[in-house]
Amino acid sequence: MLRLENVLMRQGDFTLGGDLTVPAGARVAVIGPSGAGKSTLLSLIAGFLPASQGRVFWEDKDITMASPGKRPIAMLFQDNNLFPHLTVFQNVGLGIRPNLKLDPSQHALVVDALKRVGLAGFEDRKPAALSGGQQSRVALARVLVQRRPLVLLDEPFAALGPALKAEMLDLVAELLAETGAGMLMVSHDPEDARRIADQTILVAEGVAHPLVATADLLENPPQALKDYLG
Numbered sequence: 572m573l574r575l576e577n578v579l580m581r582q583g584d585f586t587l588g589g590d591l592t593v594p595a596g597a598r599v600a601v602i603g604p605s606g607a608g609k610s611t612l613l614s615l616i617a618g619f620l621p622a623s624q625g626r627v628f629w630e631d632k633d634i635t636m637a638s639p640g641k642r643p644i645a646m647l648f649q650d651n652n653l654f655p656h657l658t659v660f661q662n663v664g665l666g667i668r669p670n671l672k673l674d675p676s677q678h679a680l681v682v683d684a685l686k687r688v689g690l691a692g693f694e695d696r697k698p699a700a701l702s703g704g705q706q707s708r709v710a711l712a713r714v715l716v717q718r719r720p721l722v723l724l725d726e727p728f729a730a731l732g733p734a735l736k737a738e739m740l741d742l743v744a745e746l747l748a749e750t751g752a753g754m755l756m757v758s759h760d761p762e763d764a765r766r767i768a769d770q771t772i773l774v775a776e777g778v779a780h781p782l783v784a785t786a787d788l789l790e791n792p793p794q795a796l797k798d799y800l801g
């Protein structure tokens with residue numbers, strides 16, 4: 572369980588408040604108008620942005636001051652964040668050890684993760700020799716090997732076409748169900764939320780709101796969301 576207790580996040584003149592709980596294993600969309608603070612919320616949770624007020628808990632542990640690497644979190648970035656000069660195997664291995672000195676069990680973990688995302692046999696390729704969808708799968712395998720209980724996705728797969736994006740979202744949901752990890756996913760597309768997140772955090776007008784059922788929110792959007800959805 573992740574808990575934000577009266578947290579205030581500050582980016583220059585911009586402030587965002589949040590007092591909310593994300594249950595373990597929940598799949599949650601983060602939606603709201605452009606500039607409302609969705610990425611700010613993810614940065615705070617990941618530990619890239621310090622809270623200027625309030626506390627962040629994971630289970631019973633206060634992680635307000637914990638560095639990103641010490642948090643129970645893996646992050647999937649919009650651009651996949653692959654290193655072009657490294658092989659697929661190495662790009663995934665980085666998720667376990669940045670110096671890539673893997674012991675045999677860690678080696679096996681990478682091989683297994685690549686198998687689970689459908690990339691067995693691609694270990695020695697460089698990212699440039701992969702399609703966009705395959706590159707996303709590598710990034711997803713890197714998230715998997717980290718074995719963290721909470722995965723943060725900031726507009727994942729935005730560069731992919733709609734059919735491929737849907738396929739990747741389904742794969743994310745399937746892998747999360749296997750591992751029991753939870754997810755927070757920023758998306759501009761309410762269909763993404765409907766597809767894999769049964770709960771949603773609305774970020775609007777300076778507040779990251781507590782979780783509500785995605786279907787209810789999208790059927791009955793508050794004005795700020797209505798304006799944004801059009």
Ligand SMILES: Nc1ncnc2c1ncn2[C@@H]1O[C@H](COP(=O)(O)OP(=O)(O)OP(=O)(O)O)[C@@H](O)[C@H]1O
Pocket residue numbers: 582583584585603604605606607608609610611612
């Ligand atoms: N480093 C920064 N310094 C100052 N202000 C910032 C910084 N980063 C973001 N902001 C401001 O904080 C606000 C929230 O930005 P954020 O990126 O979290 O919004 P968002 O909801 O993710 O937007 P989008 O949907 O457009 O990606 C914006 O007004 C932005 O201009």
